[in-house]
Amino acid sequence: MDRALTQNPQAPTEKARWHSWIKQYPAAPIIVVLLVAFSTLSPYFLTAGNIESVLIANSVIMLGAIGMTMVFLTGGIDLSISTVISASAVIAGIVMAQTDSISLGIATALATGLAFGALNGFLIGYCKLNPFITTMGTQLVARGIAFLLSQGIAVKGTPFGLMDFSFAVVLGLPAVSIITLVITMLFIVLLGYTSWGREVLLLGSNRSAARYSGINTARTELSVYLLAGGLAGIAGLISIINLGNAIPGVGDTLLLIIIGGVVLGGTSMTGGEGSVMRTVLGVAILAILTSGLNLLGIPFYDQLIIQGVLIFVGNGLAQHLSRRR
Amino acid sequence: MFTKQPIASLSVLGLAKAFSGKTVVKDVSFSLYPGEIVALVGENGAGKSTTKNMLCGLLPPSEGEIQVAGQTVTVVDGKQHGIGAVHQELSLFSSLSVAQNICISDLPGKPGRIDWPACRQIAEQQLAQLGVDVDVNQRVENLGAGKQQIVEIAKALLHASKVLILDEPTTSLTAPERERLFTLMRRLKKQGVAIIFISHFMDEIYQMSDKFICLRDGRQVGSGNIADTPRRELEEMMVGRTLDEAKVTLTPPSTELAVQVERLSSHYFHDISFSIRRGEVLGIAGLMGAGRTEVAETLFGLRPFEGRLLVDGEQMIKPNVRQMKQRGVCYLTEDRRRNGLFGVRSVKENLSAAKLSRFVQRRVKGMGFRGEASQAQEWVEQLNISVPSIDEAVSSLSGGNQQKVLLGRWLATLPRVCILDEPTKGVDIGAKFEIHKKIAALAASGVAVLLVSSDLPELLDLSHRILVMRTGHIVGEFAREDFDAVEIISLAASSAFEKQRA
Amino acid sequence: MSLKHRLSAVNWLPIAAATLVACILLSLLSSSFMSYTNLQSVLVQASVTAIMAIGMTFIIVTAGIDISVGAILFFTSSLFAKLMMDTGSYTLAFACALLCATVLGALNGVLIIKYKITPLITTLATYTMYRGMAIHLTGAQNIPVPREMGFLGNGKLLSIPVPILLLAVVLAVGLYLFNATRFGLYARAIGNSAQSARESNLPVNKVTVFAYALGGITTGIAALILLARVGGLQSGIGIGIEFTVIAAVVLGGTKLSGGDGTIVGSVIGAIFLVLIDNGLNLMNASPYVYDIVKGSVLLIAVVIDKVSVTRQQQHLLNQRAARIRATG
Amino acid sequence: KLGLSVDQLFESRVGVLNAIKSEAQKQGFEIIEVVADGDPQAQNSQIQSLVTQKVDAILVCAVDQNTIERALLGAKRKGIPIVAFDRALPDSRAVDAFVGPDSITDGYLAGQYTAQQLAQIDGNIQVLELLGALNDQNGIDRSKGFNDAIAELPNVEVIAMPTDWDSARALAATQNAFQANPDIKAVFAATDTHIPSVETVLYDIAKLHPVGSDQHVVVTGVNGSNDGYQATLRGNADGIVVMDLHTTGVTAVQLAAALINGESVELNNVIPGNFYTTSNIEANKANIWGAQ
């Protein structure tokens, strides 16, 4: 009888496991291909210096992308992440320039991010406003605040302690990458192994069903935007460490890169499906791609074209791999 | 060929379907002649819907041949071949109007200029045939589940000139609407339309069909004339084993009140009062749109209300779902797709969704889900859910199995008050009996059960008491010894008759 | 159906109300606002985004999105300017530009249905591609267009500015397509549920490609107007406009989740967005407060929208409750 | 090998890049070019990748003058000379030489001319200023220079409108500004690529009168693009400050070559812009990088 099927589920075969793994991480094969290609094509690609600079340059993007991942999991979108990064950097930069206190700077960066996150979360979670327009509104407000407070130019006077930190190396990795790594792991655990994380996924999968199951959808949603804001705050601070100064436009160009990284990793925009680990891989694709194409000396506009084409080729590849048995 | 029979409207030979290597339908062969109604029967997950999907061109068969009116076709095109289907899960467009939904596959007028008045007229005609009164300009999302089902049927009828496939069309319908549907099926039959009828209600199958095809685990295990096959035999052919005597025994309830409802009113109902005792099964009968679902949802804290609601003697003021859950109340929704299932998530996660904290590992508070998988596996076995693995996405399950998952989710919370809205919607006979036994056992253990169902025999079998609702009011109450199917239906329906007369 | 009932289905009413409020406020704050010429110039300014928003509405009701329209605009303008410069033939340049915009739009649709990647990521990829192609084409050079082109940007026919006329034409065609044709209905149906659409045998692929192609051609028209108005190709023209366009559509009452939307709403949404800038310009606001004000106004607009929708629903519910009480 | 790190691609930047590339070719240098597309973090890592590739010198135009210091110091430690072009890095400890415009003076030249033209008018004079991006130092400096010069007139009110270097926004802003203040007597565009937009608006409201006419609105700009050149030639614009992109590019490579050879060079090499008016612009066509 076929009931046996349910009672002793077949031990997954090697092939089936590979199959489901690829499904889980559609970005992985693309990364492998890119790594192999670039390291053969450019002798500089796998040098310590290059790896280090790629890690540092993508730390801000990674933190923003984690926030965006959570928001996407609920089926929402947060366009304000990029400019909240800028606003937090500027406000923290000003506070640090005035007080020369790093801890106060960290606190303000975090507080700024959380404040914007709370605003988004309240409006979207409790007032049930449309996430796209709402965060577009806060995006502009955050950008405006960043420009108003800094008058458009970099805020100078970053404490030397923070500058030194940018050169610090822990376990052979730049300190900012270690911070990013720790936060990433934290969120992998938070989303994958806590009831809060599960509630976020369920909420995104079917909001109405989540309500019918007794999940406090408004509060969960608020917490997601709040955390995304907090991460943007930290990202703003990291941008100061990386760049030495707080600049008002630092996050503005990152929005599409962040969204691209998240979706490339395989987190769906409609909610309920995805993970931080996928986002790590998605961001990695973009990071490897830009670094590799730069090292190969490909002209900027051709890089753009190649990036676009590779997204389709890569996705085709991933789909092909997951379809084959 | 020396047959005197007319050409088959539709015939299939060795039809098979596999999803990523797993065969779910195999060796299905039959012919369907004009003017005959063939019942497609089988347990949940037997492959009925999958077969239907291949017959109406939604899924390409992995193997086998389909002939329409004697011609072999590679892909079935519903409109061209005159094949219409009512799908198990509603396939309506919620933000379009009823008229637009009904006509969408065959719009009147030119492609560049739809004739909207004609469209409305067609829709009104279709609905009039089914004898229901629905505003065709209304958006479908504003209709209750029952009326949506009617719209779905009206839509399929429109271009089913040769073959009509009905996949569990009656799950959301109450007796009068079923009767109208059957009348219509008889008329179509007379007109020479061949009908494939999928249902888990044996009464209906014996009432309506001429022949049957029985599937078990994706294989065709029998076919023949309904008239020559005793009901018992067909049932056993479906499940592949001998069935026990299907009779649940009810234990008398205690006197302790679990739920009291006093003068409850909302936008959907008015002045509702009743109480449920521990160990009692209280049934609510009514036509679709009577407001039963709204009462049930209100009791679960999903909707605002006026009046008093007491659980265990404690008044609930503006309760929310969480508070009701803490009091041990659970609610099984009638609309599993919209309000129940987390489609892309796994069976395991769907089973644990209502009681996440139950699985939380204690060592680090709030972290990890130790025991989730084994619990889920246990429920899968208890409810006999047919699923390749508990990590499978719940949306790939068959309809009846999805319903079981949902039921499992709430039974897993070990409720003290159980509100069940159409609990056996789409569940096969064997499993339905198991669920009935479970409900009876639940009541026997002191759980108060509120049972909302459009399946009157189910209500009569399981309830201690039945309330009858009509347009938002309670219009009658029957104790078990006074149960009378005819009287209950006429009480529930009288408003509909009034409306027709007016 | 009662009038109230009918009105509740008109989902562009909230934004229309917000626009009206904004107009009243602005006419109080700035004496020059209510002049005929200013209102006309508001419409002219809105024409580019409004035309694009009409195309985008079709895409969004299919539950899609097109991030690449800004890049299509950039590429189309580049192609047009380049062809004008190299060949001097208006016919050739116009034909190629509009054709190319349509093809690029349609390509988005084709890629979406071929690779089954979400529309966002597909159009994000084509956004970088089209942008790269545009820079490749012109080498990031600015190219002037002939003065006669200016007719498209600030010429007048029957004393109505040409961009407004073009907007009216596109609006009329859009309304017709949306409300009277199979394509319009199918687009909404697909946005509601692609699964159901397939079950109902709708030509999902064709409709999808056509919707994106419409997004492309409206972008092409907008590109030509913009090019005519700014007098020549500038590197990066149009990049970033996609968010304004999407915002106009969403403000207009179209759901990003698809299935439901209005063309008129999108146009009003575009006008509303231009009003904010216009008001700030008229009031001589400090350049630094622009974004803050714009953001706040957007937030207020969604709140107003929400409140009015909720009130309408509440009203319908009360009506129902009264009916039920009456039957008792 | 020369590393070339650029903030973004647009017309005038490409003008300098072309000059750099042709000069580099003449001197036998190979060029490795990276474009940051406006992202300071990207530029940082790109500069580091240039260091990794062991270039002999780095020519850099910064996205933000204050934020690539870290990467530049890294290069400096490897002994790679650094030449900043177009955008000054005034506080940098890493830069060995700068070559580029003096944006304050450029703005000042345009302002000075405008002030002269408006000097005879009595009463309150309104002047429209189309700002560049609010976070671009060159834009900020041009504005500063222009305002310094115009402030010499006692009765001037400057109406500043943000444009973010975007012509469409410049167009809308000009249109709205003329609605609110129909008496605007002069327009200053931080980049002369916005001048065609200004012409569109003036034409719309029937105020497009050539230089010399009574009702002429004074229009000036900075840059030297073909847009500005043509407008000035037509007489719709009074004049433009033209940056000498060719000299900038050539000088940048020469400075780099000198530094590689260990020669000491001047730290600040300002290439002044020239103000050409309708009367003399045609004669100077050869000096205008954008003119076609």
Ligand SMILES: Nc1ncnc2c1ncn2[C@@H]1O[C@H](COP(=O)(O)OP(=O)(O)OP(=O)(O)O)[C@@H](O)[C@H]1O
């Ligand atoms: N898209 C799919 N991917 C994988 N498996 C599927 C898919 N659709 C159906 N199945 C599997 O095929 C089997 C048959 O499903 P089907 O829906 O045909 O059953 P059914 O007979 O209609 O049952 P029910 O009475 O419960 O509706 C089930 O085991 C189901 O899990």
Ligand SMILES: Nc1ncnc2c1ncn2[C@@H]1O[C@H](COP(=O)(O)OP(=O)(O)OP(=O)(O)O)[C@@H](O)[C@H]1O
């Ligand atoms: N989502 C909804 N939006 C608006 N009205 C609704 C909605 N759902 C149901 N209704 C209306 O509420 C009334 C009662 O709904 P419903 O059909 O759920 O009642 P019911 O007694 O549970 O019937 P059923 O037999 O269908 O379960 C109907 O008139 C229906 O039109």
Ligand SMILES: [Mg+2]
């Ligand atoms: Mg089924």
Ligand SMILES: [Mg+2]
């Ligand atoms: Mg119900």
